[in-house]
Amino acid sequence: MISILEVNETNKMIEQENLDVRTITMGISLLDCADSNIDRCCEKIYNKITTYARDLVKIGDDIAHEFCIPIVNKRISITPIAQVGGSCCKTPDDFVKIAHTLDQAAKVLGVNFLGGYSAVVSKGMTRSDELLIRSIPKALAETDLICSSVNVGSTKTGINMDAVRLMGEIIKETAELTKDRNSIGCAKLVVLCNAPDDNPFMAGAFHGVSEADAIINVGVSGPGVVKYALESIRGASFEVLCETIKRTAFKITRVGQLVAQEASKRLNVPFGIIDLSLAPTPAVGDSVADILHEIGLEHAGAPGTTAALAMLNDQVKKGGVMASSYVGGLSGAFIPVSEDQGMINAVMAGALTIEKLEAMTCVCSVGLDMIAIPGDTKASTISGIIADESAIGMINQKTTAVRIIPVIGKSVGDTVEFGGLLGHAPIMPVNQFDCSNFINRSGRIPAPIHSFKN
């Protein structure tokens, strides 16, 4: 029988420590929507999405109500559009037309975001992939809820440096086209290496070709809960520290598992995975940087940060894996800058630089995330940053990503406000030395050797 103490503990996590389920994301395959006629293709896409996800928001809200647990986002991920629009899109503007259809479907359904305006080009680009990539700036400028991602490398294929070079230019162009809104288009665009097929988190969510027709993936959160748990064991040994993180991660993940199973049952869509993530928000007390502080660092970025983050990430996985029947997605601690007040404070204090963040991405969930940089940063420099991050992912067999925002008209010392969950950020300095001769080489970086496994 459940005890009053257990009830109080759960409710305290929800009410005071920001425990929530970050997202229920319905993955929908659009492969059967391909058509040689663009209008028919758009119609099929619209109909499939609005039919499959018709009740997503309502059921998400019902579940939240019954358990009294906030479910912050209801989202949709779709087959990378470059694979769907190949036969009917002859120009980037044709793809933009699909983007409008997707945006309209997302708005009608009331979901928060729709991800999958994407291309997977880790080894090479088809004509369709390239057209889609070239359409991204306009698509993101003209829509509100569409998220875009491009996978430019993997451990198995190496890094497609032609795509890396192109993405530097595309990010700049996206920033330029949305400069009246603090270049917000770039906050909806991520460049990945080793992108998973079942990620429920934006902006990198898409429904990979290895997936079923439709699937429910859930992303949990709860950095606040971990931080409060660690407050109660201040000064304890690493053993106690790790056990506490594991136990807390277990509890957080179990809530995600419950919500996922319930959503799957009611929507009549199979349960895919739980993404075990500590996803921060700009709310005070909902910060991964605050956990690092509680572990013993004055600010995120201080010496010891990479070790502390590696340990945190690993314990979250160890606790979470047992709590869920299927784990996938990105799974780990996210370290976005603008979405985490503790990270913002660390940057403001001069403790955290892009280089240190890059080191941190070697041991945690994703990569350089929601980092605002000067608007005059060269495209080749952005490509260089993408190449570095991709190399970390490729060599370490993990997902890495770059979601970087060159805010047009702003420079180091300024801050930028994105609003909502995207938060606000100080403009961070970027290494000024040139890498264009490296970036301008054509072709790809070959796949690395991993002890000749096969």
Added chain:
Amino acid sequence: MKRVIISVLGKDAVGIIAKVCNHLASQNISIMDISQTIIQGYFNMMMIVDMSGATIKLSKLQENMDAIGEEIGVQIKCQREEIFDKMHRI
């Protein structure tokens, strides 16, 4: 069996349990367990109830309990039991 946990938190006052129980009885909701403590002057109660024979849905019960809570100045939450079971039991 549809088990729901009702938790009440707020300043102690006369008749809190009576009000909650009366409403449950009127909707044919049976109480399986009650525990209660007072922590630093705050009334803290938890009930496990069975809603299989209930004449109303959980969402309606939540609405009604919100109204009762407001009337007597306490916070009343009604949650499906599974969230606690999942979190605290392996």
